[in-house]
Amino acid sequence: MPKVSVFTPSHKTRYLDECFASLQRQTWEDWEWVIVLNGNARWRPEKPDGRVRLVVADELTGAGAAKRRVCEESTGDILVELDHDDLLTPDALAAVVEAFDANPGAALVYSHAAQVLEDGSRDDSRFAADAGWEYRDVDVDGRSLIHAVSLAPTPHNVSYIWFAPNHVRAFPRWAYDRAGGYDASLTVLDDQDLMCRLYALGEFVPVDRCLYLQRMHAINTRRDGETNAYIQQQTILLYDRYIEANAPAWSRRQGLLALDLGAAHNRPAGYLGVDQYPGPDVDIVATLPSPPDLPDGTVGVIRAHDFLEHVVDKVALINELYRVLAPGGMLLTLTPSTDGRGAFQDPTHVAYYKENSFWYYTEQQLSPAEWCTSWWPCRS
Template sequence: MKFSVLIAHYNNADYFKDCYESLQQQTYTDWEAIIVDDCSNQAEKEAVRSIIEGDSRFIFFENESNQGVGYTKRKCIELANGEICGFVDPDDAIFPTAIEKSITTFQNKKNVVLTYSRFLACDENLTPLYPFKSAKQILNNDPYFFNFPVQIAHFVAFRREAYLRTEGIDPSLTSAVDQDLYLKILDLGSAYFINENLYKYRLHPNGVSQAKSKGKAKDSFAKVIFNTLKRRNITSINKKTVPENFQSPQEIFNLLDYQTKRIYRLKIKILTFFQSE
């Protein structure tokens, strides 16, 4: 079972060496790495090419013009050959057993279409700072799950076959791209939480997701949730009517406000505990 590591790159060559080395250290060896460069400057592209030179497992593609992260991540999946895929940002890294743990889960649990793990937030040198504590096993087959608040995060892997049965990542998105991916794939099967740190998330001033305005990211996430409501034919939620058209992010998040309440979270925790794997 081949694993496709998907890397959407844009001017991140300074940190890519750590990402590359973490892939070299993987205990599972049947993998490829698809790098799609979103029109980085020439020096950045040459630096990445220099690092991967001579390793046939790395395949480097270039967008003809800058298209944005949604288009680029969608292109990564289109070019992948593996049965299982997972995104790794070029400025991050994964633990040596990350791919092996994911592959083993997919081999043993045929109903699982997506796996995810814990991750460590790290400083600019990838020195661990603190763990992401919100990751937990979600309640599967729940049409009202929208990853709000966030529980599914890095390291995420998914069955490519399942993804190809969706409409795919929205190429127009400039943020909340991963949320769009997760919610579409979960329409088709179950998720499994690997309760280990498998991903190192680097915090640094030039990080794309970190530099984007919070307001813009919130707006994109709300649109992803709104589109998911429509795709799932949900017209009301918690006795509130879903609007016909998207008007504001706050209107969408107000619909889901009950999911942040303690009593609801306790209910979901109990149901998740008793669900079969």
């Protein structure tokens, strides 16, 4: 069995020759390339290579189903995703193997990625700097490019597809199987869904190098307005589904606490319960905002469902929660109202995360029809 399986589902074969050329240039040679061809696509390498395996599955529709099938066909210890229109840098597989050897419990290894235009030339477009994106110059095979600096693998960043780790994305077979693999029912956000499930299992390890070239062209999924709008909506639903499990998983790996305020009712697994009265799910007895005796920066996540409306001095409480949260930590709230009058028709769910000297938060109006998301920083 090869050490590395590179997997590529493809329904359009235009760039597969270039994909293959980037694999043939790899300094790590113990790999297989598994390609699942669907949608009546057909391709084969110009010269046979025993490391290339083609599977024809025209019946498959949707990204989740295609990726699940191609991973089922892969036999390596490490699975590396290569989209059918993208390229690996020559040292990509070697760097991935090195990262897993140094971090055997990691559930994902990822790198920086540079965008290139349809003809492979430099793409100078950038993501918004005020959202935290930074760029560096890089030389790849004699090409002068810029690459985005991938964001840190905090629960917040991983749980949103626009901040989640970009390519190269690689995960060990044990983690993929334990997470349950790609969801075959998903047509978009299959990567975000899988990464959220992987995140609960182990550390995400960033490689501080550009290992991937992502091609931008007219048929990129993000270029279709209707599809992109659907992605923006569904990514919030996935965030809400997984964040309460992934935030304490990150806290545990960082040696930080996970607290559930008002824990006498429905405390989730992985959290320490905080309440003003003793009870079966109460681990810390405290009357907030008078603080439990916790040092600064020792908490990774605080859950406060149906809690904030019962606290009179909310400013003092929020400042205290900010004090005990570590950088990258989160405050997850579900608050029916801010003054104790009872539930509004659509309660507000807010996820705050601490970065440097600011709170950042999303405000999501939970209605059956749609969710609305807005971002802005506010000082504590």
